[in-house]
Amino acid sequence: MFTTRPELAGTHGMVASTHWLASATGMAVLEDGGNAFDAAVAAGFVLQVAEPHLNGPAGQVPAIFATAAERRPRVLCGQGVAPAAATPEHFAELGLDLIPGSGLLSATVPGAWDAWLLLLRDYGTKPLEDILGYAISYAWQGVPVVPRMTETIETVSALFATHWPSSAELWLPGGLPPAPGSVHRNRALARTWQRLLTEAEPAGDREARIDAARGAWSRGFVAEAVDAFSRRAFRDDSGREHAGLLTGEDLANWSASYEDPLITDLGGWGLVKCGAWTQGPVLAQQLLMLREFADDLAYVDGVPTARTVHLAAECAKLAFADREAWYGDAEVPVGALLSPEYAAQRAALVGARASAELRPGSPGGLAPRLPAILERTRGLEGGAGALGEPTVSPSGQARGDTVHIDVVDAEGNMVSATPSGGWLQSSPTIPELGFCLDSRAQMFWLEQGLPNSLRPGRRPRITLSPSMALREGEPVLAFGTPGGDQQDQWQLCFWLAHVLGGLNLQESIDAPAWHTTAFPGSFYPRAWHPRELVVESRLGESTIDELGEREHRVLDAGPWALGRLSAVARDPATGILRAAANARGMQGYAVGR
Template sequence: MTFTTRPTLRGTFGMVASTHWLASQSAMSVLERGGNAYDAAVCAGFVLHVVEPHLNGPGGEVPAIVATADDHIPKVLNGQGPAPAGATIAHFRDLGLDLVPGSGPLAATIPGAVDAWLLLLRDHGTWRLRDVLEPAIGYARAGHPLVPGAVATISKVQELFAEHWPTSAALWLTDGKPPTPNAMFANPAYADTLERLVTEGEAAGPERENQIEGARRTWREGFVAEEVDAFSRKPFRDSSGGDHSGLVTAHDMASWTASWELAATLEWNGLTVAKTPAWGQGPVLLQSLATLEALGGQDDLDLSTELGVHFTTEVLKLALADREAWYGDILDSPLPSLLSKEYAAQRAGLVGALASGDLRPGSPDGRTPKLPDAYTRLRGARAAAGDTGEPTVSVTGQTRGDTCHVDVVDRWGNMISATPSGGWLQSSPTIPSLGFCLGSRGQMFWLEEGLTSSLMPGRRPRTTLSPTLVLREGRPVLACGSPGGDQQDQWQLLFLLRHLAGGLDIQDAIDAPAWHTSSFPGSFYPRTMDPRSLIVEDRLGDSLIAGLERRGHVVTRSGPWSLGRLCAVARDPETGVVSAGANPRGMQNYAVGR
């Protein structure tokens, strides 16, 4: 059965797929003018800051995975800023809080996206910073048609802006009203910020790398850090209902830099699947693939059948339970054991014929799992309809926003998968002199001691951002990813099974009916859990859905085309043919190439 809404693009020159057509085409223009995949990805990343401001921003973060044409070892670009020095559990408790707020300056971590994109450009790009940033500066200064999703987000928070965040109201509202969908919108303050980064970077000398380093210093130690420090000290309303000041200081900005690290990998189906280490949720995908392989029986994994949907859902619950107990920015991560064949076999033995509503983390290396005390209180609670913490997908299947994603492959075989997010316009009040706001990624920490994701100064939050890179015999063949918070690896699992194991074309695998579960504590404020939940696209079919309900799944129909925003690019190393696809849901993702 096929579901394709668009063709899978094929060519030999290069491909880009992203969550906004302007970012895709801007990146493609870089490839057309001789830039490589990394020049193109950086260009797209900064354009996304401008054209999808409700989904990411300069104050947010970006993890990425790269494999170059010369060095096929997958590396992770760590663009996830940690908690600032003042972010202690005691500080939040003194404020009377038992959860980190989902919005407002108190939830901010150190901004990581800009420094990470610049590090990528320095180490793997070929273009000068001015040339790479030209499209983003142009869209910020001259304007761009503001997508309806951004307008819808502004509409939801316009009362908050008008009453409590006046600097955001000044940027995003006109006479107290949101912009009109698709009307031209400009952000000259952010254009000025980018121009100043370029100018001060160029003052460091004529060499490309020195100019990029000069811009990085300006971001971390110059006017940006000074403005962030001054603005963070002002109290603003947050989702706790109180007014609180932020904690990010100029010293915090200067003390952290983006970095490189080795990817977490799994050998599966003759391929190497690469993800971020367990400071992110990426290994959920690896654990799920390993457990499904341990289950055996390819016929049981047909995703067009009741059993296939049931098995993938139950396996994901087990991996996401391990995420709650074992994932985090810690030194003694049990990830090697979590990805072992022996552990996968143990976990496969827990998959039964009926849906489980329990959170069942395992005991890698014989360790005893520890879950948050708040888990009992949050079990069975659903997020409030008006919650504006993380812009992701609610348990009802209703889309409230997302993250961003971009994949690029060039004719030389360089490949990258990147998932920028955070710093959304609704995260925190706009810093007027800079034209952007800080993020709220700190909400992913627990305010309980002794957990792998407990709040701690200098620790990275356990992010949901989860790019994917796949290699065959050491050569990159596929880059993919999806916005969607806790759903990112769930939707990617379906895509990889359909495309790499099931043989569907990229676009066909993206378009096929999707589902996900919320039967685990959510990563975002207010951290709720909905046992046995299964949110499905109606296109699964009445008979199949009825069978899932008989197995104990609490099914919510979300509409025929509502779940997932996957992007993907691929390259066949033997022929040099490149290909790409992008999700039609939401009418915003686009792939381009030739």
Template sequence: MTFTTRPTLQGTFGMVSSTHWLASQTAMGVLERGGNAFDAAVAAGFVLHVVEPHLNGPGGEVPAIVATVRDPAPRVLCGQGPAPAGATIAHFRSLGMALVPGSGPLAAVVPGAVDAWLLLLRDHGTLRLADVLEPAIGYAGAGHPLVGRVGETVAAVQSLFEEDWHTSAALWLRNGSPPMAGEMFANPAYARTLRRLVNAGRTVGADRETEIEAARRAWREGFVADAVDRFSRIPFQDSSGRPHAGLVTGADMAAYAASWEEPVTLDWHGYSVAKTGFWGQGPVLLETLSILDALDDPRGYEPATAAGIHAQVEALKLAFADREAWYGDGDVPGKLLLSAGYARDRAALISARASTELRPGRPGGAEPRLPARVVAGAARRAGLDATTGEPTVRADGVTRGDTCHLDVVDRWGNMISATPSGGWLQSSPTIPELGFPLGSRLQMFWLEEGLASSLAPGRRPRTTLSPTMVHRDGEPVLACGTPGGDQQDQWQLPFLLRHLVGGQSLQEAIDAPAWHTVSLPKSFYPRDMEPGVLVVEERLDRDVLAALRGYGHEVRLSGPWSLGRLCAVARDPGTGLLSAGANPRAMQGYACGR
């Protein structure tokens, strides 16, 4: 029996896995009170805003994939807000910018997370708004013990808060110092914001749908939109090194609504794997699986051998090159990118030597176009700006701004995979009367015309957020995901191979040594790339590490438990048996269930 850091949980009542134990137990509590998976997910989603404010917030976004008992086909919940009406390339060029800043009001898109959670509750939940918001209101109002990384994040931006982002300093530096690990911390302003949303619902009618719609209006057209509009007009320092006002207005807030859409799917080895559309990076995972199949070599499915890792890394590089050239919120040749013939063409490029080139394909013979900065080659960064980016984990295992993840399955078979992110405490100054900042997702657009992900008003940024749902014979069997920016689909790939092909349990597949390549243009400011570099947890077998270097990879060792924060829940439709696993890395993710 393989040792795991914790058991793969099993039961028949309900399962939850998330990146914070308070969110997981909140969701489980909702299930215990008779709520379904979607009630539980909404309650946990709002708790994540409170307990992981350095990883997500109300001013951020959330894509999710759901399957219901009534309709088990996967559907995408899009809670990704678009660029505001004033966000034009010409505007940024007039400010002397070649890149959208990685932080500050100018980098904000319209916040989408709250409206998306409320839409999910309206359409698929069963509980009242007050019931699902009660835990988050309690933690924000009365306080909760902070994880240490919140204080570390505040410490990294303390001077900025003290010198310019004074509203953030008032919230996070109350005694002149960052909060300590385990310190009880409250956010009364956000608690009041949530109470006002509940009260807005209570004043208009008795049925739950009417309540929820009233709360959505209060967010998009009422007091929240008014506060966002006023605060966005104030210039604050951003990662460009200069102060700028934001572009999000009350009119932008009113014009946006979260929505439902069809997923992109791939039939693979008896499964159907569902991802968000090509406006996000999710189809990278599907492209990679297609390319591995086209290699027609079973060694390519082995995530623990040098031959398997090499094949998977090289397939990922090709898929990410296509992301850079073709993915965006527009007309994308998706069917061609996921076709078997195209996969064979791409697989033919993989050799026994690691590639250091960015090689986008030509679906249907079309000529790819890459950003000029990528073509010229962005230099490696000498340091890290703690206000920017989503993510990654440095070689010492320290995270910057990142993301959350949440999976829930209930006893009836409802299932959801959600990846909340953005609106980090370090992304933009706190709006004092609301208790949270806006996000900085606009940084994922290019300030260059004619690209798949060029900035334009009303377009969604090519987000890295990438929840996954897997079906078999038309029934949902697995929901999974992870924080990690450009690494999200990279860390999910070996997990899926271990579990779906190798037969490992959820926890075995999560615990296994992780790796990812940074030989691709980063999605976050300043959009650099490190050709040929493969980051690997140092507990990977030494012989495998040596063989990877023999393939030509520049292997960079990371901490033994530093890469990925995977969550997963599963269901066997034949028996009704539920299972869950959670990531031990970062020491705050937990699964629960019975």
């Protein structure tokens, strides 16, 4: 099996992420005596500077973590809710049947700051000023611009220049996008972070200062600036100008929290995912269905067979149809959806040919309901061939823009986090803060009566989907990827390569990947493409031909195009730590010793 890099192994600590600066920062924290939580938080803030087209300070962060002392994993919920004024009636008055994918209307309460600080306070060991210092330094001194950041800014440059002048001032220095390899600074953001630290400094001990910094954000100058800026109107995806709905009171009334994860028994392995307010359970549903085809799944020389890819794609369609009918920040029949009986019932629908239908099931005998607008979005431009890097329209609408971090330390503390949102192209930059609001509310349906219908105070059903795995109840593996709707399909590719194919972490990440777009996208304009199957050409010509014969509409994305996975692992018996990261896009790196 060819690999781009070796799988790393050591005993001190491992960090893997989507950008080398974040991985190096996390490792620097571990070397300085910090634990996995300190390292993950420091890396998370650096990613906001190094990959601003993929995440930002006003974004969100769901994470799964386990401590060395208490091995049972927990979930960190850093997804903010819809503003109090975000009612279906308001959007109806504006003549909208979908929430725009850019601009101020689609902002939810920023979640990343409070979530990272909550995790640091409760499980880290370092002072906030030490942890945030890395990101402040990069924001002030500058970071090297990666090519995809330049391309993203080029795409939206006319929007910035014409309608979002504060974004043009920050991201179009001299009127042009920063060139790849040049140094870009965001000193307004550095000042914001430094002011948060300064206002928190008199509070007392480490925990008190962290809480004071949380308050300075949600009830202080950050909330005031967000409130004032949201009252202005800017152009969005609708082609019109709209003011935002987010207020300082919305920020003050929300805080990050912890909850129990969903743990699915897969026979020797336990898969740990966030709840159905994310798309996370679809990975468990796919794997439960595929257990019904155990004798038909195979890897040959590190490459899956055509039947393996076909079965995986068809199970994905069924799982994501269930996501559309059942998932949301509501009462979800998770127990029935993840039952072996239901998985067998769903797997029986898989045939020898690619299905062109969207077929949600009836868990517990309940009748499914899909959004009425889906027939209109079937086959729309905007969803076809979505790859692992951001897909951005000239109006700022973006899909699949995310980063990922995995950390494990010598004691066995482990974190898997998938920050996202607040992309530089989400909405206009708030000039005095140096960042913009997120656009995550675009994932709500305006049609009422659905699990993911818009409601004030509700979380949108997000695509962000970190993962952890257990062996005999012990956390042994943390992994994840950016990629919007594709996250839990590319993680399926990784899982099959590692667990079924017997490949190590790096080999599993490097193995050929695929995904289907034959279900509604989570991002505006919610396009979907029945029978479409996007593959890497390294699957092989004969495999691709056979998939075509099975009536998949195959799109060859090239040899190295799908996914930005990273992973860390720990063997509880030996204490050996391992890590790997994706070479696609030439940004992700794993480090450790």
